Amino acid sequence: MTALFALPALRCQTIALSGRTLLHDVSFAPRAGEFTALCGPNGAGKTTLIRALAGLLPGTTPNDPRRVAYVAQGARSAWGLTVRQVVELGRIPHGDTAAGPIERAMAAWGLTGLRDARIDRISGGEARRAMLARALATEPVMLLLDEPTADLDPAAAHAAMRLLRALAGQGMAVVAVLHAIDLALEYAQRMLVLQDGRVVADGAPGDCLAAAAAAFGMRAGSDPAPRLLPL
Numbered sequence: 001m002t003a004l005f006a007l008p009a010l011r012c013q014t015i016a017l018s019g020r021t022l023l024h025d026v027s028f029a030p031r032a033g034e035f036t037a038l039c040g041p042n043g044a045g046k047t048t049l050i051r052a053l054a055g056l057l058p059g060t061t062p063n064d065p066r067r068v069a070y071v072a073q074g075a076r077s078a079w080g081l082t083v084r085q086v087v088e089l090g091r092i093p094h095g096d097t098a099a100g101p102i103e104r105a106m107a108a109w110g111l112t113g114l115r116d117a118r119i120d121r122i123s124g125g126e127a128r129r130a131m132l133a134r135a136l137a138t139e140p141v142m143l144l145l146d147e148p149t150a151d152l153d154p155a156a157a158h159a160a161m162r163l164l165r166a167l168a169g170q171g172m173a174v175v176a177v178l179h180a181i182d183l184a185l186e187y188a189q190r191m192l193v194l195q196d197g198r199v200v201a202d203g204a205p206g207d208c209l210a211a212a213a214a215a216f217g218m219r220a221g222s223d224p225a226p227r228l229l230p231l
């Protein structure tokens, strides 16, 4: 029996870097079985928040890398490793190269056919999926992803969102920074909207649309589906 693991959470967390306050009194407790979309304008503090949750910033609590996997914004591997070797790196926290989790992670991200391709000789979207598969191979209880769909084509982005929702359905706590509000509305169960380092909305995505629109300086539309529109 493994001891119950307390998911990382932020409680009234203030983060200052280089003398500047980037997060003001932010509280956010991800839940097991929930897929949260972290949204907000450029510079709002999304990366700072997810790095704080990952325990990577001064004054935050370091996490057990066997339980919490994190993929940074724009994460790439520059080494001449194969896709499979990159995904294998996700097992380092466990000290093994268990084939099961590695093969499952590659299959989940549609990489099986690319297993022997060098990571520095595949497309940006393919490389992004390899980084995401690396995190999944860790079999974490919490997955923290900073803009996972940034390099993905529309079909791959929808597939990624379906996978993240399915992982949450299996009990994982999934937190993903997303600029694609339409994807967040369609797939996430919870939305956290950040503006100027403060949480301005936290709830069901549809209920957060107005706050998201205000944060982006846009307006919320609903025809044919809820979405953001230019003012």
Ligand SMILES: Nc1ncnc2c1ncn2[C@@H]1O[C@H](COP(=O)(O)OP(=O)(O)OP(=O)(O)O)[C@@H](O)[C@H]1O
Binding pocket: 017, 018, 020, 022, 040, 041, 042, 043, 044, 045, 046, 047, 048, 049, 073
């Ligand atoms: N190490 C740092 N020292 C000082 N300021 C920083 C540091 N890192 C980020 N910032 C500032 O903190 C603010 C929030 O940055 P952050 O990277 O969290 O934004 P973001 O919401 O992820 O934006 P984006 O959508 O562009 O990725 C920005 O104004 C940024 O310039």
Ligand SMILES: [Mg+2]
Binding pocket: 046, 047, 048, 073, 146
């Ligand atoms: Mg960012």
